[in-house]
Amino acid sequence: MKRILCAACACLWGLQALAAPPSAKDPASDLFKERPEVSGEKITIDQAISIALKDSYQIIDAIKSMQIYEQQLKEANSYFYPTISIDGSYSRALKKGRMPIGETLMEIGQNNTFTASAGLNYVIWSGGQIRNNSKLAKVNAETGAYQVKHMQSLVTQQVVKFCYDIIYASALIRVQEEYLDIAKQHLAETQARYREGLSSNLDVLNQKVQVENIEPQVMQAKKNFELGNLYLRQILNRDPEDPIYLTWAKEDLRVPPTPPLEELYALAMQYRPELVLSKLAVDAAHYNIKIAKSGHMPVLALNADYSYNAYTENGFPRHYNQYYWASNAGVSLSIPLFEGFKINSQVTQRELAYEQAVAAYQNKLKNVRIQVKEAYLNLEEAKSRIEATRGVVQQARENLNAQMLRYRNGLSSRLELNDATANVNESDLQYVQAVYDAVIALSDLKFAVGAEVYLYEKKDN
Numbered sequence: 001m002k003r004i005l006c007a008a009c010a011c012l013w014g015l016q017a018l019a020a021p022p023s024a025k026d027p028a029s030d031l032f033k034e035r036p037e038v039s040g041e042k043i044t045i046d047q048a049i050s051i052a053l054k055d056s057y058q059i060i061d062a063i064k065s066m067q068i069y070e071q072q073l074k075e076a077n078s079y080f081y082p083t084i085s086i087d088g089s090y091s092r093a094l095k096k097g098r099m100p101i102g103e104t105l106m107e108i109g110q111n112n113t114f115t116a117s118a119g120l121n122y123v124i125w126s127g128g129q130i131r132n133n134s135k136l137a138k139v140n141a142e143t144g145a146y147q148v149k150h151m152q153s154l155v156t157q158q159v160v161k162f163c164y165d166i167i168y169a170s171a172l173i174r175v176q177e178e179y180l181d182i183a184k185q186h187l188a189e190t191q192a193r194y195r196e197g198l199s200s201n202l203d204v205l206n207q208k209v210q211v212e213n214i215e216p217q218v219m220q221a222k223k224n225f226e227l228g229n230l231y232l233r234q235i236l237n238r239d240p241e242d243p244i245y246l247t248w249a250k251e252d253l254r255v256p257p258t259p260p261l262e263e264l265y266a267l268a269m270q271y272r273p274e275l276v277l278s279k280l281a282v283d284a285a286h287y288n289i290k291i292a293k294s295g296h297m298p299v300l301a302l303n304a305d306y307s308y309n310a311y312t313e314n315g316f317p318r319h320y321n322q323y324y325w326a327s328n329a330g331v332s333l334s335i336p337l338f339e340g341f342k343i344n345s346q347v348t349q350r351e352l353a354y355e356q357a358v359a360a361y362q363n364k365l366k367n368v369r370i371q372v373k374e375a376y377l378n379l380e381e382a383k384s385r386i387e388a389t390r391g392v393v394q395q396a397r398e399n400l401n402a403q404m405l406r407y408r409n410g411l412s413s414r415l416e417l418n419d420a421t422a423n424v425n426e427s428d429l430q431y432v433q434a435v436y437d438a439v440i441a442l443s444d445l446k447f448a449v450g451a452e453v454y455l456y457e458k459k460d461n
Contacts, residue, residue: 031171031432032253035225040243045163045252048232052159053152055237062151066144069137076137079130082122082302089115110311114323117307124331127297128290136287143280150273153447158235160443166228166246167253168436172221175432179425180214182400186417187211189408203414210418255383255438261376264449268372271450275368278361285354292350295343296336304329368448375445382438389431396420396427 043051053059091113098105123130187207193199233242269275310323317323336343403420406412 035170040245042245042247049156049159051236052155056155058151062148066148069141069144073137073141076134082120084120086118110313112312114310117305119305122302125300127294129294132287132290139280139284146273146276157447162232163246164439169225169228171432175428176218176221180218182421183211183214264372267449268368272368278364282357282361285357289350292346298335301332371448375448379441382434382441385434389434392427393431396424400424
C-alpha cells in the first residue's frame with residue numbers, strides 16, 4: 001500500500017519544481033535567509049523529521065502499544081490448539097486416618113502418596129467464540145499498526161510546524177531589523193537637519209520615539225526564534241541547552257501546484273490513518289457482537305489424561321503392588337440454558353456499540369473531507385497572497401527610495417517618509433505571513449490526505 005500511495009503522491013505533488021521561489025534579485029528573496037549569527041549543530045527539516053520519528057516519546061509509546069496488540073493476537077490464536085499439562089504431587093501422612101472395625105480403630109492408608117498425570121484438553125467447538133476472538137485480535141493488531149502511522153503523521157506535522165515557525169521568526173527578525181535600521185538612518189538624518197536648522201526639535205523627538213517603539217518588536221521576534229528552536233529540541237527529545245539549530249534553503253519554501261480537490265478526497269478516503277482506524281473500530285464492534293452471541297452456544301471439548309499413583313509405607317515404590325497406572329478419555333458438552341438474560345444484555349450492548357462505531361465512521365468521513373477542503377482553500381488563498389504581496393514588496397521599496405530622495409531635497413515631509421517606511425515594513429510582514437501560511441497550509445493538506453509521512457519517506461530514501 002505504501003508504494004501505491006507514494007506513487008500517487010509523487011504524481012500529485014511531483015510538479016513542485018514549477019513553483020520557484022523569488023529570484024535572487026527580488027527583495028522578497030532575502031527575507032527568508034538564515035540567521036548568520038547562529039552557531040552549533042545544524043539540521044535540515046528532513047533530518048529533524050527523521051530524528052523525531054526515531055526518538056519521539058509519542059512514537060516509542062505507539063510502537064510499544066502495537067507490539068502489545070501483536071502479542072495479544074498470538075495469545076488469541078493459541079486457543080486453536082489443545083492444552084497439554086503435566087502435574088505431580090507427593091504427600092506424607094503426618095498422622096494417618098483411622099477406621100472403626102468392631103470396637104477397635106484401625107489405621108488406614110500409607111505414609112507416602114505419589115501421583116503424576118498428563119492431561120489434554122481441546123475445545124472442538126465453542127459457537128465461533130475462539131475464531132471471532134482471533135479475528136478481533138487481528139483487527140486490534142492492525143489498529144496498533146495504524147496508530148503508529150497516525151502518530152507518525154502527527155509528529156511529522158508538529159515537526160514541520162515548529163520548523164516553519166523558526167523560519168517565520170527568522171524572517172520577522174530580518175523585517176523588524178530592517179525597519180529599525182531605516183528608522184535609525186532617518187533619525188540620524190533628522191538630527192543632521194536639526195543641526196542645520198532644517199528640522200525642529202519635535203521632529204527629532206518624534207523620530208526617537210519611533211525608533212524606541214520598533215526595538216521591542218525586534219527583541220520579541222528574536223525571542224520567538226529561540227522559542228521555536230526550544231520547541232523543536234523538545235519534540236526531538238533533546239536537552240533545552242543543546243546547541244542544535246535548524247538550517248533551510250529556498251527549496252524548503254517552494255509551494256507546488258495544488259492537485260484537483262477530487263483527487264485529494266480520493267487519497268484521504270483511502271490513506272488517512274484516522275479513517276482506517278475508524279473503519280477498524282467498526283470491524284472490531286462487529287466481531288464483539290459475534291463473540292457475545294456465542295455465549296448462547298454449547299461448548300464441546302475433548303479431554304484425556306494418563307496418571308500414575310503410588311502408595312508406600314517407607315521410601316519410594318518398588319513393587320508392582322505399590323503403584324498403578326490409569327487413563328481416561330472423554331468428551332464434555334456444556335449447554336447454557338438460562339443465565340438471567342445476561343447474554344441477551346451483552347449482545348444488545350455490543351450491537352449498540354456497533355451502531356456507535358458506524359456513526360463515528362460516517363462522521364469521520366465527513367470531517368476528513370472538511371479538513372481536506374479547508375486546507376485546500378487555505379493553501380490556494382495563501383498562494384494568491386504570495387503573488388499579490390511579492391510585487392508590493394518591490395514597489396514599497398521603490399517608493400521609499402523616491403521619498404528619501406525627495407526628503408533630502410526638501411520636497412517631502414518627515415511624515416511622508418515615515419509612511420513610506422511603514423509601508424515597506426507592512427508589505428514585508430504581509431509577504432512573510434503569506435509564505436508562512438502557504439507552507440503551513442500545504443503541510444495541513446498533506447496531513448489531511450494521509451500523505452505527509454509517505455512523502456517524507458519517499459524523499460528520504
